[in-house]
Amino acid sequence: MGEEERVRAGLLSGRRPDQILEAQLSWIASLVLFFSTVYVVLKVDVMWVVFGVAAICLYVLPIVTMRSLFRVLPWEMTVLLAAPLLLHISSGARSMNDRFAWWNDLTSLAFALALATIGFLLTVELVMYTSVRMNKPFAVLFVIMFTLGASGFWEIGEYINDEVFGSSYVKSNYDAMTTLLWTSIGGILMGLFYALYLKVMPKKRLSTFGLIHLYEVQKWRKG
């Protein structure tokens, strides 16, 4: 079997071109995530700082523990993580908000997808780094539960922030409920979607990311 073409020199040595492209896309998305987080930190936008820092931690953990810049998350997941932050901070969104009735729903949905992605990453990394073991149905349930629960805590956090610091995250009950509605829809969809996603993703790509661990330890038994 012929070896695929691999890059020879420098930092990228020994990698396939498609791996490099994947990693680069993910790095770019993570930079967006990083700088958006820096921006919200500077703005003292407390809730979004929590979100950004959590997302960055989950992104960085595999890279640090496996000491490889190529153990990055798939770029599409990184984009999903960065999207709500970017939508939140971009000033364009505010005028979009006024112009399109559905823009607010879009940002809520993006937020839901990101929360579900965090839930999924949490699941994967819990299995990778702790003694937690899950099977597929339980993992799906956990991702959905996590998204719903996290969005609930998020709303409470925003509300407390409003009361204590006089910010205006939550405008009305209707506002809060539509956000929760979107996050539950997004959470349920993404919980099911990620199960499918891991099934469909080629083995080679899975192993590149180090995501192979989840659901693969079929023969594992409790000691």
Place this chain on the structure above:
Amino acid sequence: MEERLKLASRAMQAGMLGVALAGLVTSNFMWMPAAMISLFISAIPAILRRDLGLVLPVELNFWIVLALFLHVIGGFSGFYDNVPGWDHLTHAMSSSLVAALGFVFVVSVDKYVESISLPRSFLAFFIIMFTMAIGVIWELMEFANDQLTGSRLQYDLDDTMVDMMFDSLAGFIVGIAGAHYLTHTAQEHFVKSLKVDRARKKIRGIMKKRARSKGGK
């Protein structure tokens, strides 16, 4: 103690039946469905016990009936509108109940599903998230009810948020208390007292019977 709790549960079930009957007699049908449904839910542990041999702890049974009873009696007597904080009280009750059922669920899953292992700290985390998730679903149901039928289950933002805070408080307390309880009681012992394995066997038997009857056709 156990006998007393059982007796109290019966009394509260009688109270719920009373609410349903009183609604029928006075043709005030507003709280009848809730009373009937609650009465049915309060009977579920007994049904599970009869059909599957699953034994929930007496305290949990009592808690289930108490939460339902407070909800029904509060609605019927107008406590929701007249007694300040009644809404939050019932919320805390029902969400602690949800958390307790979540606890029973994860502990059993951890014990009996081969491919799942959940350390204690994760158990607590799961219960907290689970309770909050159910709380969110609950608020969404109230919201949907308000939007569709024009009822006023949710008063305003403050009310909804305080409800959810009570939900999360209950989740935290039960989650942490549950994890603490397991450090002192062998998990083995707790799950065994639930007789989950007997219930599992019965469920398997039922499934097999079904498969057989399907195959026969």
